Amino acid sequence: MDSPRLVVASLRDSVTRLAVANAATYATSYDAASASYQDLSRSHIAELKQPHIRLPSLAGFVGAAGVGFVVGAVLRGYRLISCQIMT
Numbered sequence: 001m002d003s004p005r006l007v008v009a010s011l012r013d014s015v016t017r018l019a020v021a022n023a024a025t026y027a028t029s030y031d032a033a034s035a036s037y038q039d040l041s042r043s044h045i046a047e048l049k050q051p052h053i054r055l056p057s058l059a060g061f062v063g064a065a066g067v068g069f070v071v072g073a074v075l076r077g078y079r080l081i082s083c084q085i086m087t
Helices: 002-049 058-086
Strands: none
Touching: none
């Protein structure tokens, strides 16, 4: 009769030890993940606080002006053609 009681008591002790180990592992993992998240969040906020204003390059400005000139000339040409057709 003592043997089943000893087995049950041993199993209860094992379950208790496993539950405590599981809780400790969870707490350690949670603390590590929380610290990692806070570090990443601080890094992200520091990156967002830095100004990132870039002036456009001269090539981009000249290219945009060229495209605007071509589009304007094409539209002006269409306008002249449509005015000539109407008159």
